[in-house]
Structure formats: C-alpha cells, structure tokens
Amino acid sequence: MSLRAAVLGHPISHSKSPALHLAAYAQLGIGISYTAIDVTEGLLPSLMGQIRDQQGWRGLSVTMPLKTAMLSQVDEVRGVARTLGVVNTVSFEDHNGTRKSIGSNTDVAGIVNAVRHAGSAAAPSAVVLGGGGTAASAVAALKELGTAHAQVFVRDTSRTADVRAAAESLGVDLEIRSLTDAARPTASADVVISTLPPRAADGLAAEVAALKTPTPGVLLDVAYDPWPSLIATVWQSGGGAVVPGLEMLLYQAVEQVRLFTRRGDDVNAAVIDVMCDAVGLPRRAL
Template sequence: MSLRAAVLGHPISHSKSPALHLAAYGRLGIGMSYTAIDVTENLLPALMGQIRDQPGWRGLSVTMPLKTAMLGQVDEVRGVAGTLGVVNTVTFEEHPTGTRTVGSNTDVAGIVSSLRHAGVAAAPSAVVLGGGGTAASAVAALQQLGAGHVTVFVRDTSRTGEVCAAAGSLGVELEVRNLADAARPAAGADVVISTLPPRAADGLAAGMAALKTSTPGVLLDVAYDPWPSLIASVWQAGSGTVVPGLEMLLYQAVEQVRLFTRLDEEVNASVIDVMCDAVGLPRRVL
C-alpha cells in the first residue's frame, strides 16, 4: 500500500511544504507521496469525507484558511491545538473500529524553535501583528518563551476572536491595538511576530522607516513570498535580527514529518539538512 500525505489550503500553489516533505521522505527512504490540494472551507467537509475512505493516508498539513475549520473535521484534537482552536496538522491512526483522524498543532513548536535559534531571551517584550489563527499560535509560542503580556496590532479590532480566546485560555495578558499605531511599539519590542498576509505590513514598514530609529529585537515574518518583505528589509536596516517565515515553516514541517512517518530520532540533522537544501535555507541543527 502506497503512503500518502498532502497540504490543504486556498490558494496553495505557492506552498513550499511539498519540497520540504518530499526531501525528508527521500532521505528517510520512505515511499510516501506528498501533494498540494487547493480546497476552500466550503469544500473541506466533502474532501475529508473522501479521504477517510482512501487507504494509505498518513497525514495532512493544514494552512490558511482551514486551520479553524479543520477542528470540526477530525475525530480528536490533541495538545495545544485544542487550547487554541487551531489545527495545522492531521494524522491518521488505525484503531479496531477503523481509521481515526487526529488534529494537532506544530505551528507553535515551529515558532518557538525559530525564535530560540535567533537568540530570543526568556520573558521577552512581545508584539504580534495580526489576529487570526497563526496569531493565536504566536501567542502560545510567546507564552512558552515566558512572555506574560503580548500586544496585538490588527487592522480591524473587532475581528480578534481567535487570538483573544487563545490568550485567555493560556493566561496571557493581551492588549489589542490598531495596526496604524504599531510602528513605535514594534520597533522597541524584543520580539515581533508578523502573521499578516504578504505586503499587508508594507504601510507599517514605511512608518517604521520614517521613525529613523534602531530595531534591536527579533522579527519573525511568517509570510515568506515575496522575500525579503518590506518590513524585513526595514527591520534589518535598523540592525535587528530577521527570521524568515520559511524558517518557521521548516521547523513545523520537521514535527509533521515525525508524526506522518511515525519516526522520531530518525528525523535527525541529516534529514533537516536536505529539507533546508530543498527550499534554499542555510542548514540548521535542532
């Protein structure tokens, strides 16, 4: 029986996940396919119904706009995914009664690993840009790094349900402000995590550049296409450290590979090396 995995989202043609996963499976010597499937929220239930009846499925990577919608399509939700209400990973487990689908979240681990690699100290002052599902994962990651207070800047302060619910369940004090006011607070923060879509932070970047001040902290820009983003360029010009979204994607994909292959220690530095090579990232050691 051939093994299968895929990434689901809309749009999905830009995804780097197939390159990361296929490189890992090749290095591990596992015959597992990994494809990109374009699916909207409305079509997700039908797709999941089809997949349940097909043999060989090991896992699904879940990206926007499906991370919340997937909650209602799995049999069980585990770990921080249940706390956040955000699923970016689905695994398939065999049980006596048949296949069970399990939702989990590797985005949080991906953010934590990428920020630690960048040298983020404990209990950082933190800013998150955006208020959706990825912002909720960012708040959870910052909580793991010791941040008790996070300021979230959004374009529409009435649409922050996901990130507010996440902060409440995690015991993190959340301050919600308008994105138009973010330039100076962001420039002075230890950590800034932008979860905004590509180019959505361009106005903020221009505002930061106009301040003509240094940006000594760490910026993680989850958007990775086009790269470098304007905010990443402005941040680097201010002598700050920039973590590309592609690096976060790498770290969360490593955790997915471990889940989908049902291997752990075998997904080692040599596997991570070929994953880095597949997307043009400098080689990392976890």
Template sequence: MTLRAAVLGHPISHSKSPALHRAAYAYLGVDYAYSATDVTEAALPEFMRRVRDEARADGSWRGLSVTMPLKTAMVAEVDEVRGVARALGVVNTVAFESDAGAPRLVAYNTDVAGIVNALRHAGAAPAPTAAVLGGGGTAAAAIAALKELGSVSAAVFVRDVGRAAEARAASAAVGLPIQVLPLAGAAAAVAAADVVISTLPPRAADTLAGELADLPAGDHYPGRLPGTGGPGVLLDVAYDPWPSRIAAAWQDAGGTVVPGLEMLIYQAVEQVRLFTGLGQAMPAGVIDVMCDAVGAPRRVF
C-alpha cells in the same frame, strides 16, 4: 504500497511544503507521495469525507498539512484534537492512526513549535517583550509560542480591533494577557519589542514598514533598543515575496530578521515525525535535507 500525505489550503500553488516533505521522505527511504491540494473552506467537509473513504479502503493516508483558510474549520473534521491545538482551537496537522482497523484522524498544532524553534535559533531574548501583528489563527499560535518563550504579556496589533477573536481566545486558553490595539500608528511600540511576530498576509504590513523606516534613530528603533543590550527579532511568517517590506525595513535599522521559511521548516519537521511515527527517533540529518530543498541555510547547533 505508496503512502499518501498532502498540504491543503486556498490558494496553495505557492506552498513550499511539498519540497520540504518530499526531501524528508527521500532521506528516510520511505515511499510517500506528498501533494498540494487546493481546498476552500466550503469544500472541506466533502473533501474530508472522500479522504476518510480512501483511508478506510486502502489505509494509504498518513497525514495532512493544513494551511489558511482551513486551520479552524479542520477542527470539526477530525476525531480528536491533541496538545496545544485543543486549547487554541486551531490546527495545522492531521495524522492518521488506526483504531481497530479503522482510520482515526488526530489533529495537532505544530505551528507553535515552529515559531518557538525559529525564534530560539535566531537568538531571541528569554522572556521577551512581545508584539504580534494580526489576530487570526497563526496569531493564536504566536501567542501560545510567546507563552512558551516566557513572555508575560503581548501587544496584538490588528487592522480591525473588532476582529481578533482567535487571538483573544488563545490568550485566555494559554494564560498570556494581551492588549489588542490598532495597527495604524503602531510603529514605535512595535519597534520597542524584543520579539515581533508578523502573521499578516503578504504586503499587509507595508504601511507599517514605511512608518518603521521613518522612525528617528533613538529611543525606539529596531536594533537600538534601550536596556536590551541587543537587537530585537522580527519573525515574518509570510515568505513570498521575500524580503517583505517590513523585513527589509527592520533589517536596514539593525534588527534581526527571521523569514517565515524558518518557521515553516521547523513545523514541517514536527509533521514528518507525526506522519512517519518516528517521533524523537527521527534522524537529525532530516532537517538539513529539508533546508537544502528550499534553499535555507543548514542548522548550526
């Protein structure tokens, strides 16, 4: 029997998740069909009802990758939320388990691990001073990731300071104090951070990119940070188009840039572990074929 998994979101045609997952399953020699399915938030309950019916009928479903705008709405559609996802109220992964022969849907958040591993691989400083751009579901994962990396606080820059509920909830849940500030005029503060995580949609940080490019070389400048002994790291979770304007401005100034594709790869590795049930027994070579599938450099450890 061919087993099934899919990535859900709206829009979804740009997603690289199918390439990543299909490469992994081919390498592992397991018969999985992985598709991209466009689902709006309004359509999610009916879609999940159909998925449950199909899982009950033939047991073929193994997992769902969940992207925007469904990361919060999916919480109401599963039977259990585990790990950091329970604290955040934001999920990006649903694994199918069997409970007395019936499907049991269990949700996780692998975005946190994706961010942590992408930043560590890029050489981010331990216990970094930190800034997050955006205040939604991915920003919540970023706040949890910064807590794991040892940050003691974070500045969260948003377009509307009245619309950062998910970031504030994540702060309370993981115990990382945040200050929510307007994105406008944030360039100097952003440039001074050891780690910056942009969770904004493509092009939403273009104005900030221009402000960064206009900063004078000196006390607050990416790659020339006083007292750090090295460049700051920018992770931009948007990966299409690439490079984004903010990534280009950061790199031009000497900073280290981590494309969102890196986060996507690392979170997908965790999803494959959950969907296949291999856990830590998954062969190390899987990540290399996943990198090959999306044109990313292979890992060097």
C-alpha cells in the same frame, strides 16, 4: 499500499510544503507521496469524507483558511490545538482495525524553534501583528518563550476572536490595538511576530523606517513570498535579527514529518539539512 500525504489550503500553488516533505521522505527512505490540494472551507467536509474512505493516508498539513474549519473534521484534537482551537496538522492512527484522524498544531513549535534559534530574550517583550489563527499560535509560542503580556496590532479590531480566545485559555494578557498605532511599539519590542499576509505590513515598515531608530529585537515574518519582505529589510537595516517565515515553516514541517512517518527519532539533523536545501534555506547552527 501506497502511502499519501498532502497540504490543504486556498490558494495553495505557492506552498513550499511539498518540497520540504518530499526531501525528508527521500532522506528517510520512506515512500510517501505529498501533493498540494486547493480546497476552500466550503469544500473541506466533502474532501475529508473522501480521504476517510481512502487507505494509505498518513497525514495532512493544513494552511489558511482551513485551520479552524478542520476542528470539526477530525475525530480527536490533541495538545495545544485543543487549547487554541487551531489545527494545522492531521495525522492518522490505526486502532484495532479502525482508522482515527488526529488534529494537532505544529505551528507553535515552529515559531518557538525559529525564534529561539535567532537568539531571543528569555522573557521577551512581544508584539504580534495580525489577529487570526496563526496569531493565536504566536501567542502560545510567546507563552512558551516566557511572555506573560503581548501587544497585538490588527487591521480590524473587531476580528480578533481567535487570538483573544487563545490568550484567555493560556493566561496571557493581551493589549489589542489598531495597526495604525504599531510603529513605535514594534520597533522597540524584543520579539515581533508578523502573521500578516504578504505585503500587508508594507505600510508599517515605512512607518518604522521613518522613525530612524534602532530595531534591536527579533522579527519573525510568517509571510515568506516575496522575500525579503519590506518589513524584514527595514528591520535588518535597523540592526535587528530577521527570521524568515520559511524557517518557521521548516520547523513546523519537521514535527509533521515525525507524525506522518511515525519515526520521530529518525527525523534528525541530516533530515533537517536536506529539508533546508530543498527550499534554499541556510542552516542555522542549533
């Protein structure tokens, strides 16, 4: 029986996940195919129905705009995914001849590892740009990094249900403001996590540059194409550390590979090295 995995989202042609996963499976010597499937929220139930009827599926990576919609499509939601209401990973388990789909969230681990490896403060002052599902994962990651309060800047303050619910469930105090007010708080923060789409932070980047002040903290820009983003360029020129979104993608994919292969301890530094090589990501010293 051939083993399969895939990344689901819309649009999806830009995804680096196939390169990351296939490099890992080749290094591990496991024959799992991994493809990108373009699917909208409306078509997700039909696709998941097909997948349930097909043997050999080991896992699904879930990206925008499906991370909330996937909640109702799995048999069980575990861990921080249940707390946040955000699923970016589906794995399959067999119990007495019955296959069960499990929803989980590896975005949080991806953010935590990426920020820690960049040398963030133990309990950082934090800014999150954006208010959707990935921002909810960012709040959970910041909680793990020791943050009890975060400022969240969004383009539309009426569309912040995901991040508000996450903060309430985690006990993190949020201050939600318009993106037009973000320049000074962003420039002075210890950690900034931008979950905005590509180029959506360009205006803010110009405002930060106009301040002509140092940017001493760590910036993680989840958008990785095109790279470097304007805000990453401005941040680095101000003296701060920049973490590309590709690095977060790497670390969340590492956790997915562990789930999909069911060989967690084998997904080691050698596997991470080939995953980095597959997407041209320099390897940080851990």
